[in-house]
Amino acid sequence: MCSVQDGDTGGPLQKEKISPGRKCMKCRTENAILITRVNDAFCKACFMVYVTHKFRATIGKSKLVRDGEKVLVAYSGGPSSSCLLHLITEGLSQRAHKKLRFIPGIVFIDETAVLVNLEEDGVAEKDRISELMASTGYPYQTRRLEEAICLDQGQHLPEADLSSLAESDQASVQSTDLAKQNDNLDRARIEIKSLFSSIKSLTAREDMLNRLRQRLLMEVAQVQGYSKVMTGHCGTRLAVNLLSDISQGRGAHVAMDTAFSDTRYPNIMLVRPIRDFSSKEVAMYNSLHGVESVFLPTLTTKTHEGSSIEHLTEAFVTGLQTDYPSTVSNIMRTGEKLSTEKRDGENSHCALCEAPLDTDVGACSALSAVEFSSLISRTRKGKVTTCGDSTTCCGEGDGSCHTKSEGVKKEEVLSVLCYGCRMTVKDMVEPAALPDKLLTQISYRLRRSKMKNDIQDFLLDPENS
Template identity: 30%
Template sequence: MCSVGDDDYDNQAEKTMRKESGIKLSETCNKCRVEKSCVVLRGKDAYCKNCFLIGTIHKFKASLGKYRLIQTNDRVLVWYKVGHPSTSLLHFLRSGLDLMAHKRLRFQPLILFIDDQYHLNVDERKLLLEQVKKEVSSFDFELHCISFADYITDPKKLPELVTTNIISEDDKEKLDYVINKKASKTNKNDIKRLLRRQLLIDVAKYYKCKFVFTPEISVDIASDLLSNVSLGRGSHISIDTGFCDDRDTEVKILKPLRLFDMKELAFYNNHNNLEPLSVRQIEVNPYSSVQDLMTKFVTDLQVNYPATVTTILKTGDKLSLNKHIDVHCRLCKGPIPEIGDQLTSQQSTNFSHLVSNEFLDYGITRQERFQNISDKFDQNSDVNDSICYSCSSICNDICVK
């Protein structure tokens, strides 16, 4: 590469780009202006312990009250995952259900733990299950457990699975029975996400819950949004990353922690003397799948640009789809946009794939060859009308239809 002018560029950069200087924080709380600050958020907002806890609880309740979906005495299934977000969510719920709480929560939560930590051995998974039961019971909640592998192998056994809590050694074999083990990690992650969502809905219906709480935080939502765009699920962004996923007519999936970050919840747990459970994590290659790569991309950007996640979330909130779409994907239940006069990007890709793999008969005219390909394309389009573009790419990796 040409190096002419590099020195001049470096000297110019030093003049125009200022180095990051140490941030001078106020010693007093930005909220009450009286107490000494002990928590710093977003690199500049300093709060005292009392103001931080009050603001965090208000933020949680405000996210629920904004949409006014949950009514008094509604049953809510809460998906518990090991870590700070789930522990914070349990504490939010318990403190909100307290009789002395301001703007008391009036629904009935049920806690669900999904046994899907298959990188752990059987003894570690049994120990984890006992620790989860102990933590949930400390908040005086009812806990239900289910094996992810057993469910996807035979969903009809759901009533039996939520009562037995069996942990077996052949769970990985069960996953291979349902998900092609030769599939790419991107497709495996996508399939597991769809199956896990269906599991939550089925369990919610079994326990007659109208809503499901999931513990995704802001960085999870931002990563999912970019992953959806990369995987061809752009039309599903509003339901996959928004506050409410209402594609099922009976059960709505809500994300009450979507505006929180990990640092905020870690501080909250620390100030409330909560010790979240930890589990041995498997080392992940960030370049092994689209989902892992997007998580690394968003996380790295957030370090140097604290507004990255917020910007992505606000952009996603502005994206919406026509609510009157009647056609939905048979696999993910997401809406399939109506086809207009012009070919969509999905149709163009499918048409190019058909032409590239078609054996041309030069014994007929060009117009006849074009007409034959057009007829085949129309036939294939009719068959795939019930499957969205992204799901059509993972159908071959689902062994059990």
Template identity: 40%
Template sequence: MCQVEEDYHDQLERADLPSVSKKCVKCKEAPAAVVIRAGDAYCRGCFKEYFIHKFRAMLGKNRIIFPGEKVLLAVSGGPSSCSMLSQVQEGLSQSAHKKLRFLPGIVYIDEGGAVGQSVEERRRTASELQALFKATGFPFHILPLEQVLDLPSSVVVTAPSVPEKPSTNYKSAVDHFILTNMSNSLPPAQQEEETPLPDVQEPKTRLLQQLIESAKTLTAKEDLLSTLRQHLLVHTARTQGYSKLMLGDSCTRLAVKLLSSISLGRGAQLAQDTGFSDSRYGDIVSVRPMRDYSAKEIAFYNRMFSVPCVVVPSLDTKTSDKASVQRLTESFVTKLQADFPSTVSTIYRTSEKLQSAGRSSSTADQMFDRCLLCMCTLDTAVGEASAFQSTLISEQLSQIKSGGSTSTETPGQNQSSVKSESTRQCCSSAGVEDCGSTARGGGCCNSAKAPETPDLKRLLCYSCQLTVRDLSSVDHLPQYILSEAQRRQRRSQMREEISEFLLDDGEV
């Protein structure tokens, strides 16, 4: 116990802080050049070996990418994705100790139109990245984000997944790959002809800006932009014949994403959003091999070994800490990490233990159990005594109008309900026998009317509902999303009409 009148005459012991003047903790000979964590001081050579080993060990431990597979690297120009590109290039070199055996390609999504960059700035950034990609010798694709407006509806439909190969076959696959002498050949080099820069169309850019500006908050804008980017990446991988999509999310980025996703109501999707592999799209599996690296490790490696990066502004560039939920979470984690160095690793280790609870459903209904935007399993089909239903009841009570009616729809949903009500009145007033008289081809008179604005509420998870609710109008969404929403609604209505003739899974 410390006493009030106690004197402290003995000299206090001073903590031995890590210093770069120490010897390397691995080789015990060379002086330390970098201190990653307290007590982890590495020399230049050991740090490079440690960095490379961690990347290849992550891929080898999971055994998801088999030899000969085509893998699309999503490179944004930032430190983490450029470091990932450098590791893949190093692993495919002839001098590599444990060579990587897949066939890589590169894709870069130009988001300058959504951020507000001029055409000259976008072309300058694309030229820098084009020179960087050409130096690797890998095939690459530079795509403007405006192409997301022309995607087909199949992007938001889960494709049939490729049967997973047992992990026991991985060793035999490697042996077969080596015996066929494919391990000694480099991936196909980039074609000699000059790859033209993407042509940016001004009308498409205006439509994209209208879509982003329709979101009222920066939080919704960032979430919407992330969803559109993921859709374009998956579509590019499918059309170019890639089976894996490699993302450059670091440990620090995933820790921020985990906390911000919880704040945005994406707790049910955390295992897919932060895990090593993500198979929500079926045929395209996303992997995150950089998830064991902190932002500090990546910055040291890029600085010490001259890994080129290209600075690309984003939506939250030069914004305040409280501009969005994502920006506030990032500021909180980075400031806490400065005082408590184990903050990021603790959050990251928590995300490793998360698993998605699978729901039993028939094969025909799996596509309707997926969110229309993020393609995750819907988390809104819960019991009456759940927190989600309590939130809906509170929302209904808070929006009671003076006439006693309630309104819980967004502006776009209100228009949809008004149109459907007018349609029902039209059919009822003319009588059932006269239904379809206005449409010469027969059928209901709804077919002669203009297409309705779809009701997206039932097709979205809770977090995506919050994002769409912040939009001024759902009509600004890309056409492939609206078309798929209408198709799902028609299928749902048809299923309700013939529900009494269908058999349950237990009755088959």
């Protein structure tokens, strides 16, 4: 776009208006009612076929979703995930041409704990979301975001499906357990609120929310035996994510964050089956099918355009897309050309987002220059209590030690994070505000690698033995 001159025909295609009487490009008999992609005019029936086919083709082409596989569908109430849910319900119904054959469960994550601009906790909206999930007839559940940081997580994640809700006897037996769970959750709610208020910028808060949401989804899937998680990210959203990822130093993870399948988690795959849909196609689909969506505010609702990097990128992409309809697909196609090398080993992944660590770079990198200058300008230092110190350690040095993790130094926390997550954690007033659960995991990992280093000299070299 930097060399656009008068009469230049190689520039981006501009939007065309639909003229009255224009015929559908597929059947050529019906009148077109909408234009999708750059300039394809469709009638209602042909658009439906086109959209359904696109969804089925995306799932079919990948050959990743097997028959009878348990798939957790992440539902937010928003237009894209409502569209995804409708496509899945249609695809699984008896009347579908070639029936989909996986077993879905629906999960809604209640993020109201960290939203400050929400009136009355969004009770009415959340009730409507539950009704909509129930109307599909598939098992569904609501999880609270604070469960992502709740200790002894596994105990309170049994699947709350339709059948178990009906059995009230079972509920009374478990009432004491339930009270304990609620107690834990209330504590986690306070903890998560203080975590978010300790993060200074809205960009970092949004990033933290995205990480925690993803961690919780994966945890629910893991505990309940789901092997896939489906999210309703449409192409427009992914294009925004791609650009904001790059702006936030997550360039190394762009491919994972926007591809059809995300394989960063060992046992569970994240899939994005409507990634080829634009937000316009989603809106068209929803309006033609009468699909209802529920509005819940986000962290950036009612804030100005430049309040966070993600919010600004969204305004940029959607603004460009309005005049140049190929914007999103161009961004996505460019993103598809990027890839990340996969590495193995427990220390090769970021402790927060699970993506491969991108911080293992040479001494002459931009990263080490940044680290060096922050080292020089640092004035405050964190407390030092590493395990292995004979007065505080209670374990055998195998990582089983339960010494409280408060003593983890900021530098140590940062050392197990990728560049993007480092930026987010650096934005916090004090890394000790990180959830205990996360700090425990981090200090476990630090002790493991310290132990490994300590005994390194006594290990047989696998190459020579």
